[in-house]
Amino acid sequence: MTPLPPKIEIIAVGTELLTPYYQDTDSLYITQRLNDLGLTVSFKTIVGDTTEDLQQCFRTALQRSDWIFTVGGLGPTEDDRTREVLAAALERELVFRPDILDRIKTLFKKLGVSMSAANKKQAYIIQDAAVLDNNNGTAPGLWIEEGNKHIILLPGPPRELKSMFESSVWPRIQSFRSFFLVRRTLKMSGTGESFIESLISDLHPQDSRLNLTMLSYPGQIEIHLTGRSETSEYEAQALVEELRMHLEQRLTPYIFSTSGEELEAVVGRLLTSKQKTLAVAESCTGGLLGHRITNIPGSSGYFVGGVQAYSNQVKLELLGVPAEQVQRHGAVSSEVAGSMASGIRSKTRSDFALAITGVAGPDGGTPEKPVGLVYTALAYEGGIVCERNIFPGNRETIKIRSTQKALSMLLKHLSSPQSGAHPGRKP
């Protein structure tokens, strides 16, 4: 008989997580990495910085769970109490570690800031705990063995948590692998959730080793597949790949990535491989398109820049959009979108240019040009293509959908067989 898998609990600590404004997101990351080892989470608890409530949660977790991950409450402030309260629950001392204080002091020196007295608190650790180094902040993590239970204290800031998890927690939990788990994500744009569902409704897996989850974001649908095997990664992989193949047969026109890449990364990869350059001209998105493109490391290899043509004056003077065009068709029109794209393309001598102009709202809509009306244009060697859409949602969502549409247009062009072909020239 194989042993039961461990009961795992994640405790997110912070009074702000009990307000209507904040959600614990760290636990999603921890869950993902545990799932990678075939381990599942049984309980998540969210508790404030109150000593009494924290105590209550630690006692409960110590009774019902074998592995306890705590997140947060390791900072230097008065209301960071995870260490103290857990030490009391375990009836252990807090021990001062001068080497940790030295590390913290060095970190502050590197940043050119003087350490505040409050940080000294972070050099106290729970007796007999192993210290998990923090490469991105002052709070060290702790790994505690209590009987046959493991208690792992992690810092709340995601950057600190992730780096610590990868470098110090992951190597220690490898040996607890109970399943082989393989994931695949299909990312799609250009259609909606119910349409995708109608195309694949008969493909939902009956096999309990397979899971299919569909998620919907503005301008993007994702299908997450997981396959589990007790015997081998190969088997888990084979399960997932068979399902993926069936899905791809139905969904090919909408899929832009099967490896987890964002749309801007896929576009960037194609531009790099084709040695082409890109410029943008953004009105209602104000810079979001360029921001997304430049989120990809190495984007300076293909992205030359662009113009945030928010006012009409900038459209005219920096992009060379004809004043007569704005007057006759309005700034939100296919004509102006096209002129913006060809304007920035010629000014920057880039191979491709994307332009966006629209009504992001909440104000500024009219019966003819309602909130959500957006024109996106692609200019390339062979001409200009333009699309008109009316996007649902609020200002932020409309901005996101607009950039998604613009990137999709470029991707479609880059993926088509005649991409880059001069009109009249054979591909």
Added chain:
Amino acid sequence: MTPLPPKIEIIAVGTELLTPYYQDTDSLYITQRLNDLGLTVSFKTIVGDTTEDLQQCFRTALQRSDWIFTVGGLGPTEDDRTREVLAAALERELVFRPDILDRIKTLFKKLGVSMSAANKKQAYIIQDAAVLDNNNGTAPGLWIEEGNKHIILLPGPPRELKSMFESSVWPRIQSFRSFFLVRRTLKMSGTGESFIESLISDLHPQDSRLNLTMLSYPGQIEIHLTGRSETSEYEAQALVEELRMHLEQRLTPYIFSTSGEELEAVVGRLLTSKQKTLAVAESCTGGLLGHRITNIPGSSGYFVGGVQAYSNQVKLELLGVPAEQVQRHGAVSSEVAGSMASGIRSKTRSDFALAITGVAGPDGGTPEKPVGLVYTALAYEGGIVCERNIFPGNRETIKIRSTQKALSMLLKHLSSPQSGAHPGRKP
């Protein structure tokens, strides 16, 4: 002696909430409405559809909490077990209610769908529970009194939950209003969490009616204050305002908002009131600064646009940065930042211009110009100011910190008494 406020716990039930893909959001809504009555949540628990784990959570909640809201697990399927498991935990029977079955049948008839046999399960209620009608679905909610505890079972789909909460829960909890609750948020930039903490360490409230929580984001620190009063909203307000005043005395140079506004909103409000315009020139941020500025509805009133000067060619040709300057000092230099700012200011004839140039990484750093080195410049009627910073963090964080710094520079200028003054002219 006044009674202690009730301990409130929300239990979200559903195995999907223990995956990396889903978060419980229903609890945010319940929290908000409870807060409106001065009631706060002490614990949130997330648990799957496993009988044993559910049992464990109900037992724990019945021990530590006075009010228990459960969300989800009331559906017709095999893995909807909230009713059954809670009935067992309370040692009560499940009672068949023909009137509920009739309601469900009627609902199906209305939708023109035939009821599945599984739905019959939803007509069983926990003995002595009050039924909360569901106007948007089949699952009725339940309100149970157990000793002096209240247990409220609500359906998971947000539309069903909200409607049931408003029509059946809200009227019943009105009389429990035990506190008046007032919130205030101080938002700060330009310094770090530990430094803020050191300035206010003696101001952490001892009064249990007050709560102070500090949160840290890239380039931004927030202090969230809540004040509670048993007698009046006025008293809660007075408590919070007194603490806020003390905090402001220490923190004035760093505070940019006491009303929850984002930095870009505060800057926008000041530009609007002073009737000034703004342009941007962005290198390493690629458009994020303009994106943030245009997230504010009405920003077209003061934001004219800008140039995403990612390549050197665009810096030279669209902004007029002297080639000699780039050659001598490099694109990441105070000289180029200044020229970018004055360049876009004169091209757009705007009152203010912000420019950013830096090394966002992960590649491209050198010993003299490491990853994180960022120059931000503000050009205005009276000249140019420039700041040099080395920001910690990854590419995304460095981009955020850079825009935060640029906006802070403008805010500082707009807030200073001589703002907008012509050199040589008396303010």
